[in-house]
Amino acid sequence: MYAHDDLSPKPVTDPVNDERAIIAAALRDPAAFAPLYERYAPAVYRLCYRAVNNAATAEDLAARVFVLAIERLDRYVERSGATFRSWLFAIARNVVVDNWRTSHTVHLPEGVTDYLPSPAPGPEELSVHATEMEALVAALGTLTVRHRTIIELRLSGLTTAEIADVLDLSVSAVKSAQTRAYANLRAELTDFISPKGAHR
Amino acid sequence: MIPFPNHDGDALDAALNRAASRNDLANGAGEDIDAARQVHAFAHRAHEQSGESRAPSHDLWSRVLNDVNARKESAMSATRIAPVSTRTRRQAVSTSTRHIPQGQNPGPWWTRGPSIPMTVGLVLFMLLGMAFVRYIPNGDGGRDGPGNFLAAVVQSTPATVDPAVVQGAQVCDVDPLNAEQVLSAVKNPARYLDDHVQTQKETYFVSTELGAFRFVAEPKSTPTQQQFEGAADFVTTFHACQRYGTKAQFWALLSPFTLQAVILSNLPLLTGEGTARSLIQLWLDQGATTPIDLPSGWISSPATPQVGNRPISILGNPSRPDARLMSKPQWMMASGLIVAIGSSFVDEQGNILRTSDWRGSLVSNAVQGDSESVPPALFLFHSNATHRWYFIRGS
Numbered sequence: 001m002y003a004h005d006d007l008s009p010k011p012v013t014d015p016v017n018d019e020r021a022i023i024a025a026a027l028r029d030p031a032a033f034a035p036l037y038e039r040y041a042p043a044v045y046r047l048c049y050r051a052v053n054n055a056a057t058a059e060d061l062a063a064r065v066f067v068l069a070i071e072r073l074d075r076y077v078e079r080s081g082a083t084f085r086s087w088l089f090a091i092a093r094n095v096v097v098d099n100w101r102t103s104h105t106v107h108l109p110e111g112v113t114d115y116l117p118s119p120a121p122g123p124e125e126l127s128v129h130a131t132e133m134e135a136l137v138a139a140l141g142t143l144t145v146r147h148r149t150i151i152e153l154r155l156s157g158l159t160t161a162e163i164a165d166v167l168d169l170s171v172s173a174v175k176s177a178q179t180r181a182y183a184n185l186r187a188e189l190t191d192f193i194s195p196k197g198a199h200r
Numbered sequence: 201m202i203p204f205p206n207h208d209g210d211a212l213d214a215a216l217n218r219a220a221s222r223n224d225l226a227n228g229a230g231e232d233i234d235a236a237r238q239v240h241a242f243a244h245r246a247h248e249q250s251g252e253s254r255a256p257s258h259d260l261w262s263r264v265l266n267d268v269n270a271r272k273e274s275a276m277s278a279t280r281i282a283p284v285s286t287r288t289r290r291q292a293v294s295t296s297t298r299h300i301p302q303g304q305n306p307g308p309w310w311t312r313g314p315s316i317p318m319t320v321g322l323v324l325f326m327l328l329g330m331a332f333v334r335y336i337p338n339g340d341g342g343r344d345g346p347g348n349f350l351a352a353v354v355q356s357t358p359a360t361v362d363p364a365v366v367q368g369a370q371v372c373d374v375d376p377l378n379a380e381q382v383l384s385a386v387k388n389p390a391r392y393l394d395d396h397v398q399t400q401k402e403t404y405f406v407s408t409e410l411g412a413f414r415f416v417a418e419p420k421s422t423p424t425q426q427q428f429e430g431a432a433d434f435v436t437t438f439h440a441c442q443r444y445g446t447k448a449q450f451w452a453l454l455s456p457f458t459l460q461a462v463i464l465s466n467l468p469l470l471t472g473e474g475t476a477r478s479l480i481q482l483w484l485d486q487g488a489t490t491p492i493d494l495p496s497g498w499i500s501s502p503a504t505p506q507v508g509n510r511p512i513s514i515l516g517n518p519s520r521p522d523a524r525l526m527s528k529p530q531w532m533m534a535s536g537l538i539v540a541i542g543s544s545f546v547d548e549q550g551n552i553l554r555t556s557d558w559r560g561s562l563v564s565n566a567v568q569g570d571s572e573s574v575p576p577a578l579f580l581f582h583s584n585a586t587h588r589w590y591f592i593r594g595s
Contacts, residue, residue, distance in 0.1 A: 030268045037261050045256040046247055055252035062256055066264045071271065132246035133253050145465075154236070155243050182235040193238045 019084045023073060030070050037066055040085065043156040044092050050152065051096045053137045061099055065092045079165075086162035089153055093166060132192060139188035147181035150174060359566075361518060363550040369436050369513040372445030377452045379481040385456035386463045386476065419524040419558070423539050428523055431539040431580050432516030434589035438578065439514035439543065448484045455581050455590035510547045510567075514575060517542040522557040526579070536583040538592070543575035560594075 018035075025032035044065050049058035068091050076087050140148050146167070153163045164174045186193055247253050377385075423431065434453075441450045451459055466483075467476055517523065526538040542556035542563070555564040560577035579592040 030265060034261065037264065041260065042255045045260075046253065049247075049253040058253075059256050059260055063260055063264050063267060066261075067267045067271070070264070070268050131250055132242065133250040136243055136246045151239070155240065178236075182239055185239050186235040189239070189242060193242055 020078075023076065023084070026070065027073055033066075033070050033073075036084070036088075040088055041066070044088070047089070047092055047152055047156050048096060050137055050140060050155075052099065053134070057099075061092075061095050065095050068095065081161050082165040083162055086158060086165045089156055089158060089162075090166045092156075093149060093153075135189065135192055139185055142188050143181060143184055146177055147184060150178045151181050151185060154178065359552055360550045361515060361544075361546055361552065363548070365436070365515065366513045366546055366548060366550050369440050369515055369546070370444060372437070372441035372443075372449050374437065374441055374445060374449040374452050376446060376448030377484075378448070379477055379484055382451060382459065382463065382480045382484070383473070383477050385459045386480075387473075419526060419540065421525050422521055423523050423525040425520065427525065427537065427539060427582070428520040428541075430582065430589055431523060431541045432518060434580055434591075435516030435541055435543055435578055436514070438591055443514070446484075446487045448487075453591050455592050458590070458592055510553065512545040512547055512553060515544045515546050517544050517555050517557065517563075517575070518552075519555070519563075522555070522563055524558040535585070536581055539580050539582065540577060541580065542577045545575050 022032060022035050026036070041062065045058055045062040048061035048065070049055065052058055052061065065088070069088055072091070076084065140151065143151065149167065150163055153166060158166070160171050160174050160178070163169075163178075164171045167174065169177075422428075438453050441453055451462070454462065463476070463480065467479060523539060523541040526540055540558035542558055542560065544552050544556075545554040546552050551566070552564065553567050554562065554575055556575040556577050557563045558577055560574060562574050576594045578594050581590045581592050582588070583590065
């Protein structure tokens with residue numbers, strides 16, 4: 001059963017062999033997937049939460065991620081540069097994107113020529129958010145898709161190589177993009193993060 | 201003011217970065233690390249402060265397991281015909297064995313001549329076996345009917361293709377779209393596709409939800425030879441243009457609905473028509489297909505242009521039984537047909553290295569031990585109005 005109070009990844013002596021054994025067992029019995037669920041559920045849930053800012057929806061999405069992961073476990077193959085974690089978070093990312101598409105219906109009226117700047121919240125608006133979580137979600141919403149995805153995967157604990165695998169980018173491209181992504185996000189959160197990192 | 205999704209794209213990103221590089225991104229490595237640390241610390245604090253965002257509830261794992269078991273149960277009930285037929289066959293064998301009179305055992309079966317029932321049974325068994333292998337894993341429960349089953353028996357995936365076809369798969373010769381055509385598709389994809397379609401409203405609502413499409417489009421039958429050849433040629437062109445064409449050429453292959461989704465998902469949150477036109481022109485001027493070709497999840501292109509260290513081209517899967525005609529004759533108010541079809545990785549000599557079927561499942565693999573990507577499957581729409589094929593989405 002998932003341990004609610006311990007959010008740090010479980011220490012393992014040999015993560016690759018450990019996960020390999022769990023996956024082999026889970027292919028026969030889905031219940032055997034539990035250790036991997038325990039290991040990754042908090043990070044997957046948090047990623048989903050930041051995407052929707054709602055606990056019930058985040059749980060729905062997280063559940064879907066793990067259901068798909070267990071169902072598709074036979075398709076998981078070990079590759080150089082890739083890990084089970086990057087495979088799992090690739091599924092998580094797709095689930096979040098699918099959810100985004102489901103919840104957004106769009107239309108473009110004809111004949112409109114005016115242009116208004118993006119309503120993405122600036123520092124002043126961010127500063128009135130009731131909680132830091134709301135500010136974080138709002139600030140993430142100002143980033144480009146690629147930047148946001150990289151930050152989300154970073155916050156989920158993935159390495160540069162793993163992110164490169166998930167996004168099908170080169171490691172150098174990820175490094176370059178994440179530098180800008182962090183700078184942009186920090187700029188959006190200036191009211192919350194002082195130059196020296198102190199909390200407002 | 202127009203409500204667009206807050207889903208900025210990389211082309212726009214590039215423009216922003218160019219602007220940003222003139223101002224505030226001259227940070228050194230130390231500043232980069234500082235920014236990362238501060239953002240991570242802030243995110244951690246935010247999650248800790250907000251109890252509900254910290255971790256999922258205790259019962260989520262039970263829910264996951266229940267869902268997995270329920271879906272497995274549902275899938276098993278859909279293919280229940282398989283174990284029933286197996287039991288029947290076993291019962292038939294045991295019944296005939298009991299009918300052999302005691303003391304008259306004629307010896308082992310290989311010492312006897314072939315009997316008519318045995319021959320008929322053997323042929324039936326082989327046919328049933330082939331039917332099982334061919335259709336049960338596809339999960340569409342024999343919807344194809346006996347005609348298509350025989351077609352499947354006769355046709356098998358060829359091992360090679362004409363090298364001239366491979367050469368052709370390295371050139372994109374599609375007429376490009378201009379910015380006005382793209383904008384027209386964005387504003388009203390149905391009218392763009394089919395001038396005969398009359399919409400009641402000037403504005404046209406469209407759902408780009410992937411799940412909805414999976415729901416409405418069910419596999420129906422194997423496409424006709426003509427349908428299949430058109431779809432397979434289109435797949436080859438699609439891959440060629442994705443790899444070697446310009447953005448304007450590649451977008452010309454997308455269904456207007458897909459193109460609309462691509463554009464909308466890359467525009468800033470609020471954008472007027474003039475700005476949208478300018479941005480579309482900017483993207484078209486960039487030429488290369490990457491990086492805003494298709495939203496994530498719409499198609500999985502191979503990570504590398506090589507399989508087993510051999511350069512490849514990507515063609516439509518040349519095996520007709522591996523394709524499916526889908527059940528939705530009308531899609532998004534545009535009449536036509538939908539075909540799902542896989543792809544093949546082919547080397548320069550025309551040897552087929554790896555092939556996927558209409559669902560994107562691997563059906564042949566001549567490069568064992570290579571765990572690179574599976575050739576993608578594509579959902580295509582053929583318009584009755586324009587008599588052209590369009591890409592809807594990938595596997």
